[in-house]
Amino acid sequence: xxxxxxxxxxxxxxxxxxxxxxxxxxxxxxxxxxxxxxxxxxxxxxxxxxxxxxxxxxxxxxxxxxxxxxxxxxxxxxxxxxxxxxxxxxxxxxxxxxxxxxxxxxxxxxxxxxxxxxxxxxxxxxxxxxxxxxxxxxxxxxxxxxxxxxxxxxxxxxxxxxxxxxxxxxxxxxxxxxxxxxxxxxxxxxxxxxxxxxxxxxxxxxxxxxxxxxxxxxxxxxxxxxxxxxxxxxxxxxxxxxxxxxxxxxxxxxxxxxxxxxxxxxxxxxxx
Amino acid sequence: xxxxxxxxxxxxxxxxxxxxxxxxxxxxxxxxxxxxxxxxxxxxxxxxxxxxxxxxxxxxxxxxxxxxxxxxxxxxxxxxxxxxxxxxxxxxxxxxxxxxxxxxxxxxxxxxxxxxxxxxxxxxxxxxxxxxxxxxxxxxxxxxxxxxxxxxxxxxxxxxxxxxxxxxxxxxxxxxxxxxxxxxxxxxxxxxxxxxxxxxxxxxxxxxxxxxxxxxxxxxxxxxxxxxxxxxxxxxxxxxxxxxxxxxxxxxxxxxxxxxxxxxxxxxxxxx
Numbered sequence: 001x002x003x004x005x006x007x008x009x010x011x012x013x014x015x016x017x018x019x020x021x022x023x024x025x026x027x028x029x030x031x032x033x034x035x036x037x038x039x040x041x042x043x044x045x046x047x048x049x050x051x052x053x054x055x056x057x058x059x060x061x062x063x064x065x066x067x068x069x070x071x072x073x074x075x076x077x078x079x080x081x082x083x084x085x086x087x088x089x090x091x092x093x094x095x096x097x098x099x100x101x102x103x104x105x106x107x108x109x110x111x112x113x114x115x116x117x118x119x120x121x122x123x124x125x126x127x128x129x130x131x132x133x134x135x136x137x138x139x140x141x142x143x144x145x146x147x148x149x150x151x152x153x154x155x156x157x158x159x160x161x162x163x164x165x166x167x168x169x170x171x172x173x174x175x176x177x178x179x180x181x182x183x184x185x186x187x188x189x190x191x192x193x194x195x196x197x198x199x200x201x202x203x204x205x206x207x208x209x210x211x212x213x214x215x216x217x218x219x220x221x222x223x224x225x226x227x228x229x230x231x232x233x234x235x236x237x238x239x240x241x242x243x244x245x246x247x248x249x250x251x252x253x254x255x256x257x258x259x260x261x262x263x264x265x266x267x268x269x270x271x272x
Numbered sequence: 273x274x275x276x277x278x279x280x281x282x283x284x285x286x287x288x289x290x291x292x293x294x295x296x297x298x299x300x301x302x303x304x305x306x307x308x309x310x311x312x313x314x315x316x317x318x319x320x321x322x323x324x325x326x327x328x329x330x331x332x333x334x335x336x337x338x339x340x341x342x343x344x345x346x347x348x349x350x351x352x353x354x355x356x357x358x359x360x361x362x363x364x365x366x367x368x369x370x371x372x373x374x375x376x377x378x379x380x381x382x383x384x385x386x387x388x389x390x391x392x393x394x395x396x397x398x399x400x401x402x403x404x405x406x407x408x409x410x411x412x413x414x415x416x417x418x419x420x421x422x423x424x425x426x427x428x429x430x431x432x433x434x435x436x437x438x439x440x441x442x443x444x445x446x447x448x449x450x451x452x453x454x455x456x457x458x459x460x461x462x463x464x465x466x467x468x469x470x471x472x473x474x475x476x477x478x479x480x481x482x483x484x485x486x487x488x489x490x491x492x493x494x495x496x497x498x499x500x501x502x503x504x505x506x507x508x509x510x511x512x513x514x515x516x517x518x519x520x521x522x523x524x525x526x527x528x529x530x531x532x533x534x535x536x537x538x539x540x541x542x543x544x
Contacts, residue, residue, distance in 0.1 A: 057502040060335040064382070106378070106397070110336070125378070125397045170502050202484035204493065205477065212474035220505070221476065223493055230329040230442050233492070 003028040005047035007038045013130035013152030019082050019175040020051040033127070035065050039072040042178045049077065050178035055220075056084070057172040059107050065176075066224050066236055069194070075266035076192050078177035085171070086112050088162040089133050089153045090145040096161050103132040104147035112147055115165040121145075133158055174271065182243075182266025189242035190219060190270045193252070195235045196226065196261030204235070207259060210251040211239055234261070242267040275300040277319035279310045285402035285424030291354050291447040292323040305399070307337055311344040314450045321349065322450035327492075328356070329444040331379050337448075338496050338508055341466070347538035348464050350449035357443070358384050360434040361405050361425045362417040368433050375404040376419035384419055387437040393417075405430055446543065454515075454538025461514035462491060462542045465524070467507045468498065468533030476507065479531060482523040483511055506533070514539040 006027040008016040020029055030047055032038045038050040055061045069076075086108055090099060102109070102116060103126040109116065116123060126132040132146035137156045145161060146152075153160050183189075197203040211218055220238040225231075241248040243264055256262045278299040280288040292301055302319055304310045310322040327333045341348075358380055362371060374381070374388060375398040381388065388395060398404040404418035409428045417433060418424075425432050455461075469475040483490060492510040497503075513520040515536055528534045 057497055058499055060497050063332040125399070127397070168499065170499065172502050174503075201487050201489040202480075204490060205480040205484035208474075208477040208480065212477035215473050217473040218476060219503070221493070221495055223495075225329055225332050227330055227440065227442065230444050231446075231491070 004049060005030060006049045006051060007032050007041040007047040008051040009035055009038055009053065010128045011130040011134060013133060013149065013155040014128055015082055015084060015149060015173060016051050016053060016175060017130075018149065018151055019080055022082070023051065023078060023080050023177055024049070035062075035068055039068045039074055039178065042074045042180065043072050045180070048179060050074070051175055052178065053173050054079075054176045055174045056107065057170055057174075058111060058168055061222050063224060066222060067227075069236070069265055070224075070234065070263065074178045074180065075182040076176050076268050077179035077181065077183050077266065078268045079174060079190070079271045080177070081172045081174045081271045083171065084111070084166065084173050085150070085164050086129070086147050086166045087150055087153055087160045088145050088165055089136075089148050089158045090161050091136065091140065091142060092157075092159045094142055094145070094159065094161070098143060099145045099161070101141070101144040102147060103136065103144060105129050105132070108147045111167060111171060112165045114167040115162070177268070183268040185242045185244055185267075186269040188270050189245075189267050190238055190240055191243045191248060191267040192236065192238050192265040194261070194263040194265065195237060195255070195259050197235065197259055199232070207235075207255060210255045210258070214247045214251050216241055216247060216251055240270070276321060277302060278321045278323060279304050279313040279319040280323040281307055281310050281325065282400045283402040283406060285405060285421065285427040286400055287354055287356060287421060287445060288323050288325060288447060290421065290423055291352055294354070295323065295350060295352050295449055296321070307334075307340055311340045311346055311450065314346045314452065315344050317452070320451060322346070323447055324450065325445050326351075326448045327446045328379065329442055329446075330383060330440055333494050335496060338494060339499075341508070341537055342496075342506065342535065346450045346452065347454040348448050348540050349451035349453065349455050349538065350540045351446060351462070351543045352449070353444045353446045353543045355443065356383070356438065356445050357422070357436050358401070358419050358438050359422055359425055359432045360417050360437055361408075361420050361430045362433050363408065363412065363414060364429075364431045366414055366417070366431065366433070370415060371417045371433070373413070373416040374419060375408065375416060377401050377404070380419045383439060383443060384437045386439040387434070388419075449540070455540040457514045457516055457539075458541040460542050461517075461539050462510055462512055463515045463520060463539040464508065464510050464537040466533070466535040466537065467509060467527070467531050469507065469531055471504070479507075479527060482527045482530070486519045486523050488513055488519060488523055512542070
């Protein structure tokens with residue numbers, strides 16, 4: 001059985017690594033420090049697949065990843081979601097009372113703000129949850145802790161001081177699996193597209209009409225700056241169905257005649 | 273002439289402070305470290321106004337500020353925009369070649385990524401652009417620089433090593449002015465609302481219908497996680513016109529009968 005190469009965002013112990021292991025049973029994992037590196041590895045064929053976070057159920061979308069989906073010639077092959085549960089992680093022997101500094105990704109710190117504000121600590125933003133855990137281990141910081149996953153604590157041989165410190169248990173992150181192709185019809189599919197709209201009143205309404213009249217359910221709409229012109233936007237639309245389903249095919253055909261820009265990012269089985 | 277109290281996000285020398293000084297000619301400025309503090313100060317009457325960034329023309333929306341607009345009982349009194357131009361700032365006497373670390377807010381680092389990747393430096397995220405400048409001054413770091421505004425360099429007596437290091441000159445940040453009331457009709461107004469939609473196909477389409485049939489132009493639509501349920505959203509809609517204009521009044525009235533949740537954030541003169 002040959003291993004498939006999968007680039008993912010973050011270090012060993014990151015939530016993206018966990019997502020990669022959930023999606024691929026037999027993968028050679030390539031960690032990437034930047035979102036962009038994952039896209040580049042997929043576009044250039046360095047790895048067949050890429051795994052990146054696209055959205056958290058509390059914090060919202062990862063804007064940079066949306067912009068990269070527009071920029072790179074990659075497609076969406078799949079999606080999956082992971083329940084995010086954060087731990088307060090420190091060197092073995094370090095007690096809660098001796099922690100003065102807490103390092104983590106700003107989003108993870110924000111997600112644990114209720115617990116963290118009950119401590120008398122300074123919060124320090126760091127690249128990622130897992131790199132914060134590793135840094136504390138490497139520098140042997142006895143007055144510091146990191147917010148990260150149980151898995152990161154295990155990998156780096158660190159101690160979990162407190163678990164499940166997130167404010168809201170409705171904390172899931174949705175990940176996309178990138179490839180040079182999208183996925184075949186599965187019968188429980190979702191399609192993602194990017195649309196640029198003409199600058200006239202009602203243009204978004206008339207674009208959405210193509211889905212509404214066919215009873216196609218939108219699961220998400222996200223606007224991002226066009227970057228070419230100030231305060232103009234492109235729209236990322238996710239809808240139920242495969243792009244080869246008859247009604248979706250028709251909707252996309254009609255829509256493409258109404259708008260100046262459309263890019264189909266791909267169809268893939270919905271995460272369950 | 274009595275001074276008006278204005279809370280703003282960030283330290284002295286932040287872009288929000290600059291925006292506050294542009295909007296109010298005679299203000300007693302209160303710096304706030306967190307977005308939430310600005311909202312609290314306005315809601316509790318600690319200050320009459322608050323100034324916070326809502327959106328950058330390249331990086332997109334500030335998600336946390338959108339969530340706070342939903343959470344707090346404040347209204348939007350005004351908006352303004354500022355051209356963002358970043359400088360590489362270091363202690364006097366420090367040359368470009370001796371810089372090993374660059375500190376700034378992650379968004380500012382991202383906005384200068386082309387220039388910064390041409391240097392052999394490590395990028396370190398920090399709370400804000402201005403606090404990064406101040407920290408380098410206070411700790412007298414000779415191997416570090418910050419990305420920040422010309423104004424921040426001046427305030428802290430620091431040296432501008434390189435100016436205009438941003439990748440894209442289309443770099444503007446839009447700021448909101450918060451108060452306990454919104455603004456009177458000016459004739460060139462904008463209105464912001466938040467809408468929760470019923471969970472049926474076509475609900476966004478039918479909500480936008482109320483604007484489209486009246487020829488009301490939407491200037492922005494932004495989705496944010498509802499937080500109550502995973503992968504459900506509320507929509508922030510900005511449209512042209514004042515909420516007391518007849519057609520806007522009618523659109524809002526019809527819309528409120530279609531949706532389970534609506535909050536009018538206010539009407540205010542459009543930024544020019």
